[in-house]
Amino acid sequence: MRQLLWWLIGGSRGGRNRLRIVRALEERPRNTNQLSNDLDLNYKTVQHHLEVLEENDIVTTQGENYGKMYFLTNRMTSNFDILEEVAEQADFETDGT
Secondary structure: OHHHHHHHHHOOOOHHHHHHHHHHHHHOOEEHHHHHHHHOOOHHHHHHHHHHHHHOOOEEEEOOHHHOEEEEOHHHHOOHHHHHHHHHHOOOOOOOO
16 A cells, blocks of 8 residues: 555645545545636646546445545545645645645
8 A cells, every 4th residue: 555655645746635635535425516616726737636436446436427525435435644644755745735
């Protein structure tokens, strides 16, 4: 999991936004539009990052189309401490900026 999170968060251009998305979903499930608004990110950007996170078993979904809600997977929630270690080592602020 550590290697995966380094690749997704610490070692890629979109890592900071993926980290913000994961942290937001830790607070509560949201759909793409809610994440876009809450994080002040372009809808298509959020959509792309969610696809990457879903492909790598970090997020899962319920529902369909526009109302599809995103949740963290059990795998992600049980390894959230590793995410925070990676974020700290990648020199991302603890508040997600």
